Amino acid sequence: MKRRDFVKSSIAVIAGASVPLAALDLIDPKEVLAANEDIHWAFLIDTHKCVGCGFCVKACKTENDIPFGAKVTRTWVERYVFTKDDRRYVDSPDGALYGFTESRVDLGRGEYKEIDPENVGKAFFVPKLCNHCATPPCTQVCPVGATYKTDTGPVLVDKTWCIGCGYYIMACPYGARYFNPITHVADKCTFCYHRLAKDLETACVNACPFGARKMCNIRDINDPVTKMILNQRVGVLKDEFGTRPQAFYIGLAQEVR
Amino acid sequence: MKSHVWRPLIVVICIVVGILVFRLFYVPDDFGSGKAGFMYSYHRFSAEDDARSQLIKYRDTGKQKMHEYCAECHGDEVEIRTEDLHGIIACENCHGPALNHPDEPEELTIDRGRGLCLRCHTDLPYATSERHRIPGIDPKEHNVDDECVECHDPHNPRLEDM
Numbered sequence: 001m002k003r004r005d006f007v008k009s010s011i012a013v014i015a016g017a018s019v020p021l022a023a024l025d026l027i028d029p030k031e032v033l034a035a036n037e038d039i040h041w042a043f044l045i046d047t048h049k050c051v052g053c054g055f056c057v058k059a060c061k062t063e064n065d066i067p068f069g070a071k072v073t074r075t076w077v078e079r080y081v082f083t084k085d086d087r088r089y090v091d092s093p094d095g096a097l098y099g100f101t102e103s104r105v106d107l108g109r110g111e112y113k114e115i116d117p118e119n120v121g122k123a124f125f126v127p128k129l130c131n132h133c134a135t136p137p138c139t140q141v142c143p144v145g146a147t148y149k150t151d152t153g154p155v156l157v158d159k160t161w162c163i164g165c166g167y168y169i170m171a172c173p174y175g176a177r178y179f180n181p182i183t184h185v186a187d188k189c190t191f192c193y194h195r196l197a198k199d200l201e202t203a204c205v206n207a208c209p210f211g212a213r214k215m216c217n218i219r220d221i222n223d224p225v226t227k228m229i230l231n232q233r234v235g236v237l238k239d240e241f242g243t244r245p246q247a248f249y250i251g252l253a254q255e256v257r
Numbered sequence: 258m259k260s261h262v263w264r265p266l267i268v269v270i271c272i273v274v275g276i277l278v279f280r281l282f283y284v285p286d287d288f289g290s291g292k293a294g295f296m297y298s299y300h301r302f303s304a305e306d307d308a309r310s311q312l313i314k315y316r317d318t319g320k321q322k323m324h325e326y327c328a329e330c331h332g333d334e335v336e337i338r339t340e341d342l343h344g345i346i347a348c349e350n351c352h353g354p355a356l357n358h359p360d361e362p363e364e365l366t367i368d369r370g371r372g373l374c375l376r377c378h379t380d381l382p383y384a385t386s387e388r389h390r391i392p393g394i395d396p397k398e399h400n401v402d403d404e405c406v407e408c409h410d411p412h413n414p415r416l417e418d419m
Contacts, residue, residue, distance in 0.1 A: 099377070214317065
């Protein structure tokens, strides 16, 4: 090496070393946001408060353009009636789109059962929707990568990429997924991702007059709803499947699955 | 080199390479996994933007906010609603989505059917549920021939005010 080159490169090295390391570390705000992304959406359902009016289902179907006539829905409400002589009835006519306007229970196949009011032991309503599991089985089975978990929690479907194979319907233990009769691809609750992005509550939370449905950022321990999840006795559906559901229920009965 | 293995093997290799080349061009560039890893979040990143761009229809209520907004023009309907009784029901539940009302839709729907009220007021003998707290009627007996709103004011259902 020539002396001139040696001096040149020495100067370069010294100059480089004298720049503080932090200055080279260009801060990309996007990267920082992604690194401490502390949003993770969770849902809280208080079954004590639900009266089965079905406004949540109506709002969901309207907001997301699911035809009222189609026998599919992103969210639904189930009615549980336990009689004193130890029989159990569960129904959800039209997913409770029009509420529960009759006292008789729908047994399916056009059969109904009128239950003697004296005989009703306990009865209650349970709203259901996609649990947006932390480890969702439905995304594992997708052969084309059309359904996925977002970084903020909701599990979404890529409508343009989905081939409609139907595996996801079988993979979901909660029956929360269905085949959309209009787009002919997989469809499911999105936690109203488009509304969350604009800082609005989901359509169903918005619609519920009784506060039976709530949403929160579960990473924010100051959020009042997060506090409820932390402080109250909540349960999740089908815990044994290891799906780590993000929809928490207050007042869950063992018969509710 | 006259082995019976080579020809089929070459065919297979060609097919595999063909598929890989096809995949290279067909799969969008922005495919990748999110924080949940390859197993749960392998997807097209721009799909998230697609999902975000869905049309919003319902206003955000935070019920009080809604009443304030509607009151600008429909003061009467809002004013007579007290926070108890029907005050807890957001207007849009009965009148449909109203994001840009009164521009689009100019008018909201008015559902005068009995079904709307029966969602909450059908008498169900469920002492253990919150439904119990709402006064119920038997839809097959309570003034069967008329719409509920002919006698009851949906915005102020208080029986004394009838």
